[in-house]
Amino acid sequence: MIPQSHFLILGAVLFAMGLYGALTRRTAIGILMSIELILNAANINLITFNKFIGNETLGQVFALFVIAIAAASAVIGLVLVIAVYRNMKTIFTEKMNILKW
Amino acid sequence: MMNGLIRQLSDIVNNYGLPQDLVVQASFYVIAGLACVFAFGVVAMRNIFHCAVSLALCLFCVAGVYLFLDAEFLAIVQVLIYVGAIVTLFIFAIMLTANIEDRSIRQANRQVLVSAAVAAAILSFFIFIIIGAPWKAASADSAPGLEDIGRALMSAYALPFEFISLILLAALVGAIVIGKVKK
Numbered sequence: 700m701i702p703q704s705h706f707l708i709l710g711a712v713l714f715a716m717g718l719y720g721a722l723t724r725r726t727a728i729g730i731l732m733s734i735e736l737i738l739n740a741a742n743i744n745l746i747t748f749n750k751f752i753g754n755e756t757l758g759q760v761f762a763l764f765v766i767a768i769a770a771a772s773a774v775i776g777l778v779l780v781i782a783v784y785r786n787m788k789t790i791f792t793e794k795m796n797i798l799k800w
Numbered sequence: 801m802m803n804g805l806i807r808q809l810s811d812i813v814n815n816y817g818l819p820q821d822l823v824v825q826a827s828f829y830v831i832a833g834l835a836c837v838f839a840f841g842v843v844a845m846r847n848i849f850h851c852a853v854s855l856a857l858c859l860f861c862v863a864g865v866y867l868f869l870d871a872e873f874l875a876i877v878q879v880l881i882y883v884g885a886i887v888t889l890f891i892f893a894i895m896l897t898a899n900i901e902d903r904s905i906r907q908a909n910r911q912v913l914v915s916a917a918v919a920a921a922i923l924s925f926f927i928f929i930i931i932g933a934p935w936k937a938a939s940a941d942s943a944p945g946l947e948d949i950g951r952a953l954m955s956a957y958a959l960p961f962e963f964i965s966l967i968l969l970a971a972l973v974g975a976i977v978i979g980k981v982k983k
Contacts, residue, residue: 700821701828701868703935708927709832709865713839715923720843722915723908728893732842732855735886739862742874749944750869751936756944756952762874763949766881767964771971773886777893778975784897785981793909 706747714740725791727783731776738769805872828868835861846907849894856887873946 713736720733742762749758784790787797810820838861841854859882866875944952953961 701825704930704933705828705832706865706869707930709835711923711926711930712836713862714926715919716836716839716843718922719915719919722918723843723912725907725909726848728890728897729843729848729851729907732851732890735855735882736839736842736858739859739882742878743862743865746866746869746871746874750871754944756948759871759874759944759949760952760957762871763877763953764960764964766874766877767968770881770886771967773889774971774975775978777889778979780893781896782978790897 703747703751706743710740710743710747712740713737713743725793727780727790727792727795728777730792731773731780734776735769735773738765741765806867806870824868828865831861831864831868835865848907849891852887852890852894855890856883859883859887873949 717733717736717740720736721730724730724733742765745758745762745765747758749755749762752758780790783795787795789795806824810824813823814820835858838854838858842851842858845851845854859878863875863878863883866872866878
């Protein structure tokens with residue numbers, strides 16, 4: 700069968716790519732997409748440990764919670780992007796600087 | 801629930817006389833590789849609409865990886881919620897915020913090299929730890945089925961389950977309040 704470490708490495712690769720995207724994207728939508736990648740990497744790790752540690756449901760249940768919270772955070776993030784776009788006519792994060800002086 | 805979808809598929813493959821372990825492993829590595837390729841597309845493509853489509857494909861491949869972990873229910877939930885709802889929401893947001901699909905607009909900021917170095921350092925650190933750690937071998941037939949998950953949600957994790965519904969309600973109301981056009 701497929702060893703546990705290969706699933707964990709897949710999760711680490713997805714996390715690293717999401718981190719890179721969250722650090723480099725200029726648009727807020729791109730950053731949100733990268734955050735979804737990071738949440739998926741966390742889910743892969745949760746389900747992997749759930750399968751390989753034993754007769755437990757905790758990992759899958761928490762993966763479900765993570766999916767629900769990811770949905771809520773994506774909704775709020777995208778609504779914020781649209782509200783900022785409506786007010787400032789930009790979604791580039793370096794232009795969103797009216798809170799700093 | 802020991803006979804997951806992958807095991808049934810491998811039985812079918814076995815009936816055709818192919819080595820089933822090899823087929824299962826090869827399909828896992830193909831799906832995992834595709835997930836990585838599409839994830840790279842999400843962070844590296846210039847057209848942000850293509851990024852959203854690549855994200856959908858990447859999440860679909862991750863749902864395929866869940867099948868190899870005997871988590872069929874989560875694979876279905878992943879396709880329904882992520883691919884069906886969240887990516888659709890991203891595409892709507894891209895369409896509502898005009899002219900960011902343009903190829904001429906730079907999509908990455910000036911920290912590309914530093915960010916790539918940081919991400920590569922963290923990735924190599926993780927892989928170093930993952931390879932070095934003494935993992936147990938797979939405990940066979942221990943993946944929980946849908947029935948176990950439902951029972952756990954209704955008994956041991958009933959309080960977090962209710963909190964999730966509260967969070968979703970708050971997100972719903974908050975999205976309407978923030979997104980409303982103020983007169």
